[in-house]
Amino acid sequence: MKLTFSPASPFARKVRIAAIETGLIDRIEFISAAVTPGQPNEEYTKITPLKKLPVLILDNGEVILDSYVIVEYLDELAGGGKLIPVSGPERWRVKSDHSLLQGMLDSMLLCRYENMTRPEPLRWKAWSDDHWNRAWTGMARFENRPETLSAPFNIAQAGLVCVLGYADFRFADCGWRKAYPKLDAFHQKMLERPSVKISAPPPA
Amino acid sequence: MKLTFSPASPFARKVRIAAIETGLIDRIEFISAAVTPGQPNEEYTKITPLKKLPVLILDNGEVILDSYVIVEYLDELAGGGKLIPVSGPERWRVKSDHSLLQGMLDSMLLCRYENMTRPEPLRWKAWSDDHWNRAWTGMARFENRPETLSAPFNIAQAGLVCVLGYADFRFADCGWRKAYPKLDAFHQKMLERPSVKISAPPPA
Numbered sequence: 148m149k150l151t152f153s154p155a156s157p158f159a160r161k162v163r164i165a166a167i168e169t170g171l172i173d174r175i176e177f178i179s180a181a182v183t184p185g186q187p188n189e190e191y192t193k194i195t196p197l198k199k200l201p202v203l204i205l206d207n208g209e210v211i212l213d214s215y216v217i218v219e220y221l222d223e224l225a226g227g228g229k230l231i232p233v234s235g236p237e238r239w240r241v242k243s244d245h246s247l248l249q250g251m252l253d254s255m256l257l258c259r260y261e262n263m264t265r266p267e268p269l270r271w272k273a274w275s276d277d278h279w280n281r282a283w284t285g286m287a288r289f290e291n292r293p294e295t296l297s298a299p300f301n302i303a304q305a306g307l308v309c310v311l312g313y314a315d316f317r318f319a320d321c322g323w324r325k326a327y328p329k330l331d332a333f334h335q336k337m338l339e340r341p342s343v344k345i346s347a348p349p350p351a
Numbered sequence: 352m353k354l355t356f357s358p359a360s361p362f363a364r365k366v367r368i369a370a371i372e373t374g375l376i377d378r379i380e381f382i383s384a385a386v387t388p389g390q391p392n393e394e395y396t397k398i399t400p401l402k403k404l405p406v407l408i409l410d411n412g413e414v415i416l417d418s419y420v421i422v423e424y425l426d427e428l429a430g431g432g433k434l435i436p437v438s439g440p441e442r443w444r445v446k447s448d449h450s451l452l453q454g455m456l457d458s459m460l461l462c463r464y465e466n467m468t469r470p471e472p473l474r475w476k477a478w479s480d481d482h483w484n485r486a487w488t489g490m491a492r493f494e495n496r497p498e499t500l501s502a503p504f505n506i507a508q509a510g511l512v513c514v515l516g517y518a519d520f521r522f523a524d525c526g527w528r529k530a531y532p533k534l535d536a537f538h539q540k541m542l543e544r545p546s547v548k549i550s551a552p553p554p555a
Binding site for chain 2: 184185187192197199220236240242243246247250251254265266268271281282285287288318
């Protein structure tokens with residue numbers, strides 16, 4: 148299997164963490180890819196019209212996307228129930244937590260594109276404020292969600308690690324550690340896991 | 352159960368179709384909601400920090416999101432395998448098709464926000480062109496994917512209906528029927544299903 152990958156992508160990081168945690172990392176070849184909104188990348192568009200990282204390319208050529216479905220795929224390949232509970236209320240709590248975190252990452256990337264990629268005279272503060280607020284109030288939601296922070300390792304915790312790591316990487320002055328001390332403690336504990344530590348984004 | 356809903360939201364439409372197809376529609380109360388990027392909605396942000404439609408609120412107060420996870424939830428509640436194949440290569444093909452369609456809808460909404468919601472002097476054509484191109488080349492992918500168009504009804508087909516209906520609703524001049532005749536035939540056939548017909552967006 149091949150995974151399109153960039154060390155700067157929080158979505159790709161989540162899949163890398165899942166691949167390590169499920170023991171499948173050695174079966175995956177990482178293919179470097181770069182995509183930027185507003186810039187064509189015809190070669191990559193042939194792989195996925197969405198022009199987004201990551202996708203998983205199976206040996207038969209089938210393409211699996213998005214990062215959530217790739218994690219589901221790896222989880223089932225590893226026997227199931229490793230990162231996503233197979234039944235019960237925890238199943239839906241973990242999945243919904245993960246969707247929220249996925250949306251927070253989407254909003255953080257939209258902020259980043261607004262503030263860095265878009266030509267400066269065309270930036271709209273109400274847009275970036277709105278999207279940053281989604282990420283920030285999302286963090287507050289998890290600060291007050293001990294059932295997420297203390298669960299056995301799962302896809303929602305991996306997603307939360309990626310949100311917090313991306314905040315450090317691209318919004319280093321946002322002050323999330325001070326505002327959310329329980330997330331800080333969670334993040335420090337998570338960094339003891341090799342999958343989390345090795346996949347941390349490069350220096351900004 | 353309660354579903355936050357707007358007849359203009361293609362994501363909410365997909366859940367409505369799934370609720371009808373799984374026979375669960377009568378157990379869901381539809382709650383009208385409106386969200387606009389750049390405009391606060393504090394009441395709705397309390398339900399979901401992402402400020403997006405739809406979410407499903409269970410009778411115990413738990414909130415299920417996003418539209419994909421809601422469809423998964425309804426599918427399992429209805430016994431499983433109604434809209435998402437339970438195993439095999441079709442499972443991953445349908446899920447990946449659906450992720451692609453979900454991303455196409457995200458891009459179409461970003462185009463819409465760029466061209467209608469954002470103040471006119473701040474619009475960036477390279478951004479909206481890029482996102483429209485993702486939706487358009489995604490349609491081309493499905494035009495050439497008979498295994499998606501002719502499968503038993505599933506979540507990917509529901510997603511494709513929502514993409515095409517949203518194209519009619521917000522991009523009426525884009526000419527998708529002429530460019531993609533197989534999608535046109537698929538769409539006409541789908542409109543024979545009550546779930547698809549009744550959920551079509553209102554006149555623009």
